[in-house]
Amino acid sequence: MLDMDSVLLYMDESPAIIKSVYDKRIVGCPGGEGEDEHDVIWFWLEKGKPHECPVCSQYFMLEVVGPGGPPDGHGDDDHH
Numbered sequence: 714m715l716d717m718d719s720v721l722l723y724m725d726e727s728p729a730i731i732k733s734v735y736d737k738r739i740v741g742c743p744g745g746e747g748e749d750e751h752d753v754i755w756f757w758l759e760k761g762k763p764h765e766c767p768v769c770s771q772y773f774m775l776e777v778v779g780p781g782g783p784p785d786g787h788g789d790d791d792h793h
């Protein structure tokens with residue numbers, strides 16, 4: 714049996730896996746081919762937080778490769 718959280722993540726397509734050496738990175742979504750194409754939308758993708766493109770509904774998930782950590786020295790106060 715699938716719980717609802719699992720179902721929601723895999724509604725139509727599998728999420729796009731974005732690899733990063735940091736805990737978050739900026740990702741641009743250009744949409745898909747043909748009719749699904751749209752102007753590139755940029756957003757921050759964070760580890761453990763799937764992001765859905767508001768235009769084409771593609772899901773993105775961050776896969777951290779390496780030690781992770783913030784992408785730059787200055788921390789932001791956006792945690793919990």
Ligand SMILES: [Zn+2]
Nearest residue numbers: 742744766769
């Ligand atoms: Zn998109």
